[in-house]
Amino acid sequence: MPGVGKLDGKVAIVTGASSGIGAATARMLAEEGARVIGGARRVDRVTTEVALELDVTDPASCEAFVAAAGPCNILVNGAGLGLGRDPFVESTEEDERRVFETNVNGLVRMTRLVLQKSMQEPGHIVNLGSIAGRWAYPNGATYVTSKFAVRGFTRALREDLLGQDIRVTTVDSGLVETEFSVVRFRGDVEKAKSVYAGTRPLSADDVADAIMYAVTRPEHVVVDEMVLMSIDQSSGARIHRRES
Numbered sequence: 001m002p003g004v005g006k007l008d009g010k011v012a013i014v015t016g017a018s019s020g021i022g023a024a025t026a027r028m029l030a031e032e033g034a035r036v037i038g039g040a041r042r043v044d045r046v047t048t049e050v051a052l053e054l055d056v057t058d059p060a061s062c063e064a065f066v067a068a069a070g071p072c073n074i075l076v077n078g079a080g081l082g083l084g085r086d087p088f089v090e091s092t093e094e095d096e097r098r099v100f101e102t103n104v105n106g107l108v109r110m111t112r113l114v115l116q117k118s119m120q121e122p123g124h125i126v127n128l129g130s131i132a133g134r135w136a137y138p139n140g141a142t143y144v145t146s147k148f149a150v151r152g153f154t155r156a157l158r159e160d161l162l163g164q165d166i167r168v169t170t171v172d173s174g175l176v177e178t179e180f181s182v183v184r185f186r187g188d189v190e191k192a193k194s195v196y197a198g199t200r201p202l203s204a205d206d207v208a209d210a211i212m213y214a215v216t217r218p219e220h221v222v223v224d225e226m227v228l229m230s231i232d233q234s235s236g237a238r239i240h241r242r243e244s
């Protein structure tokens with residue numbers, strides 16, 4: 001209903017809005033009154049008020065997206081992926097490039113462009129980190145590295161934006177059941193399902209709800225870092241599974 005949301009009058013950009021956490025966050029931001037501009041490569045799957053094609057690994061695509069989106073108050077950096085769960089010695093140049101280009105360079109690039117061209121104060125940047133950016137786990141070195149980088153970038157950004165009314169938050173989740181594992185296992189749905197077998201993962205809505213908490217605090221309150229896990233997970237590598 002117009003006129004009653006906590007984010008009435010705000011404009012939010014959400015990357016990775018075609019699926020999972022980004023899509024859930026975009027929906028909740030709109031429910032709270034924000035005008036949401038969603039971006040992803042599969043733009044046909046983006047259901048936000050304005051849906052624009054975006055490939056965060058492509059500087060020209062990012063520039064065109066930010067120019068078309070115009071002024072905004074909130075940027076949610078939701079685009080991201082992992083590729084494979086193998087010992088690092090089996091890693092490939094191609095996979096490493098894709099993961100770093102998406103999770104690190106893409107996120108940094110979008111943040112820079114939005115700050116330079118369209119962020120209005122009071123503003124807020126929310127990065128989707130991961131508990132993989134806090135604890136390394138086996139057979140995920142490239143993804144772990146990318147998420148440690150996101151955490152470092154978030155901390156550095158907080159320092160550089162001190163004195164401006166622009167909040168920065170990282171939301172670091174454990175297992176969330178989205179398309180993430182299907183992408184990670186290159187379309188192998190059965191293998192993706194096994195990641196969540198016997199355990200209760202978070203849902204995309206659980207993470208979006210945490211993001212909503214951060215963006216709806218009073219404007220002087222920064223929710224700096226959030227770590228979110230299912231009751232069945234205690235760290236990056238420890239997951240409780242029930243017998244089926």
Ligand SMILES: NC(=O)c1ccc[n+]([C@@H]2O[C@H](COP(=O)([O-])OP(=O)(O)OC[C@H]3O[C@@H](n4cnc5c(N)ncnc54)[C@H](OP(=O)(O)O)[C@@H]3O)[C@@H](O)[C@H]2O)c1
Pocket residue numbers: 015016017018019020021022039040041042043054055056057078079080081082102106128129130131172173174175176177178179180181183204
């Ligand atoms: N699921 C988990 O267990 C988990 C846990 C902690 C953190 N995270 C993080 O949460 C974020 C969202 O993941 P998710 O779980 O929601 O996965 P998801 O369901 O696979 O969604 C990923 C989103 O990223 C977008 N994306 C990927 N590459 C892109 C690119 N080059 N340009 C633009 N958009 C791109 C995808 O859209 P298109 O393919 O349409 O472009 C999709 O909308 C990621 O950063 C992930 O690392 C996930």
